[in-house]
Amino acid sequence: MKGTGLKRSFACALAGIAYVFQRERNMKIHGVAAIMAVGLGLFLRVTRWEWGLLLITIFIVLVAETINSAIEKAVDLQTESYHPLAEAAKDLAAGAVLLTAIMAVIMAFLIFGPYLLNLLSFAGGG
Template structure:
């Protein structure tokens, strides 16, 4: 089952995003948050550097969630029975999503707090 073209590989990767959105609740929640952040960024007028930082955060969270889902699938395939190593693999994968999500939340807070403050000030 080897793909010999770059386009075929790209198609599979894109299809996986739709599959994750259809089947993975956490991925859907993260996508919804990403859309909300992008809309808020457009409304508040982020600078280029702020968009770069926000894009890295969004990409990092979504990517970590996909890797977490992939690890869960591999663990379920290789070790469907209760096993300490399986638990560690799943828990550490979930932990990595948490780390990048907290980082993204802190970055988002720092980026948006200034804009929100300015926006509220200008409305008074």
């Protein structure tokens, strides 16, 4: 991308975000999960603090996947043949994403669980 200065930096960053959402299948999956979590949050009317935790969790997952994609590209640029360090670099980056995804699932249970249990007991007449 040509040009200099702050405007260019911002344009490059936006291009990176567009790239990862358009080209990386896993980012699309994370995006759909994030939209569903926001939808559930709106439906269940979670509190301001819970929104904060939800948004932190969503952004951590998206950031991890974006960094993972950047590491994959950098590794592929360096070598197209098998290398144990290339394997380790990609596995580590993928592991980081998995850790954030596990955190997101736990956070979803903690935040939405009580609301959903309430709804169920209400629907069951309890």
